[in-house]
Amino acid sequence: MAAPCTVTMEMITEATDFVRARYSEQPEIGIVCGSGLGELADSVEEPAVRIRYGDIPHFAQSTVHGHSGVLVLGRLAGRRVCVMQGRLHPYEGLTYLQCSFPMRVMAKLGVSVVILTNAAGSLRPEFQPGDIMTIRDHINFPGFSGRSPLQGLSPEVFGDRFVPMNNAYDKKLRDKVAAAAAASGVSLRTGVYAMLGGPHFETPAECRMLRSLGADVVGMSTVHETIVARQCKVRVIGFSIITNVVVTDSDSELDQTGVHLEVLKASKLAANRLQSIIAHTIDQL
Numbered sequence: 001m002a003a004p005c006t007v008t009m010e011m012i013t014e015a016t017d018f019v020r021a022r023y024s025e026q027p028e029i030g031i032v033c034g035s036g037l038g039e040l041a042d043s044v045e046e047p048a049v050r051i052r053y054g055d056i057p058h059f060a061q062s063t064v065h066g067h068s069g070v071l072v073l074g075r076l077a078g079r080r081v082c083v084m085q086g087r088l089h090p091y092e093g094l095t096y097l098q099c100s101f102p103m104r105v106m107a108k109l110g111v112s113v114v115i116l117t118n119a120a121g122s123l124r125p126e127f128q129p130g131d132i133m134t135i136r137d138h139i140n141f142p143g144f145s146g147r148s149p150l151q152g153l154s155p156e157v158f159g160d161r162f163v164p165m166n167n168a169y170d171k172k173l174r175d176k177v178a179a180a181a182a183a184s185g186v187s188l189r190t191g192v193y194a195m196l197g198g199p200h201f202e203t204p205a206e207c208r209m210l211r212s213l214g215a216d217v218v219g220m221s222t223v224h225e226t227i228v229a230r231q232c233k234v235r236v237i238g239f240s241i242i243t244n245v246v247v248t249d250s251d252s253e254l255d256q257t258g259v260h261l262e263v264l265k266a267s268k269l270a271a272n273r274l275q276s277i278i279a280h281t282i283d284q285l
Contacts, residue, residue, distance in 0.1 A: 007097045007104065009157050011058045015101075016108040018057050019082075023049040023073040026110040027082035029282060030103075030234070032225060034087065034118035035064070036267025037241065040275055041072040041085035048074035053088075056105075060098045062086045071102075077282040082106055089221055090142070091199040100149040100228040104158075107232035113173065113285055114229050115278060119263045120193060120217035120240040121202070123210055127217065127242050129266045132274055133189035134177050135169050135238030139215050140223045141196050149224040150231060159231045168226050170235045173285075177237060180280035186273045191216030193240055195223040201256060207246040217242065237281065241270045 033040050053069040054061040062069035070085040088099040106114060120133070127133065155161035174190070181188040194210050196202060198220035202210070210218055217240050229236050243266035247254055 007101060007153065012101075012104050012108050014057045015059060015105045019051065019071065019073070019105065019109060022051060025080050027073060027080045027106070028110070028112060029079055029081045029285065030106040030111040030114035031081055031083040031278070032087050032114065032116045033083065033085050034221065034241065034267065036119060036264035037117050037271055037274070038068050038085045039268065039271050040117070040278070041070070041083040043275055044072050044074040044076050044081060044083055046074065048072055058101060060088050060092075060094050060101070062088055063092050064089060077279040079282050079285070081282075082109060082111055087221055087225070089198065090224070091197060091220060096142075096147055096149040096151070096224045100224045103225050103228040103234075104232060107229070107234050111234060113235045113237065114225070115237045115239070115281070116222050116225055117239045117241070117274065118193075118219050118222045119243045119267045120219040121244050121246040122217055122242045123207060123246055124191075124216050125245065127189055127191070127245075129242055129244055130270050131189050131242040132186065132270060132277065133191050133217060133240040133242060134174055135193045135222075135240060136174060136190050137169065137192045138223050138226065139192060139194040139210075139213060140227075141194065142223070149228050159233070163227060163231045165227070165230065168230055168236060169238050173235055173237050176284045177277065177281050180284060181277050183280050184273070184276040186277055188277070189242070193222060193238065194218045196220060202246060204248050204250040204252065207248045211248075218246065239274060239277075241267050241274065243267055
């Protein structure tokens with residue numbers, strides 16, 4: 001079905017009713033699988049319901065390799081979950097309203113906590129491919145140019161127009177994640193995620209600028225989902241899988257044409273450890 005270029009409460013209700021007709025239980029926790037992390041959805045326990053994005057009213061269909069575009073509902077670690085097996089990106093030609101529409105549907109379904117995962121490039125030499133980082137804050141570069149998933153929406157219908165973004169990545173939940181990682185025997189980084197628009201990768205000069213501004217990793221997603229989740233009063237946990245170290249030398253002639261395939265490979269290698277952390281975290285919620 002065609003995805004919206006605007007969003008109304010009627011659209012959200014129609015999509016929500018479509019999902020509820022196929023899965024009658026109320027999900028408690030939402031999970032968004034980033035690049036190469038779709039296998040997380042395969043761990044959802046029976047009875048698992050799988051719905052293609054393209055079948056859900058007003059959902060856009062994912063077009064990126066490594067993003068299956070399937071909504072999976074069932075149980076994980078004994079909790080009712082709604083898992084996006086692949087996300088939507090603005091660089092696919094979609095608006096921020098379209099990319100964040102599934103987050104509004106999750107909230108309408110009853111999700112109170114969402115776990116966002118992504119693949120990211122490291123801006124710090126000590127953050128190496130395969131590392132897992134919890135996001136404690138973000139820098140929203142598209143927002144600097146006026147691009148927001150809240151733009152133009154009626155606050156009377158959708159909630160606060162001026163959404164506070166301090167503690168966007170819930171501190172109490174991050175503490176639970178740290179405890180879950182320790183219980184899983186998995187080491188964990190923590191840092192600031194910078195979002196750029198993509199789909200082209202960052203220039204070396206941009207990477208040096210990002211690091212000087214306090215960013216630890218860089219990617220092309222997640223932030224718009226966090227903003228909408230917070231408007232919907234959904235608490236957020238964010239994870240980045242470090243998949244590559246960015247190039248900061250402007251004279252470098254390193255061939256980066258295969259970076260996206262490297263991203264998918266590194267994500268899959270870290271998926272089991274991330275899945276363990278998520279399962280232990282869910283058990284504590």
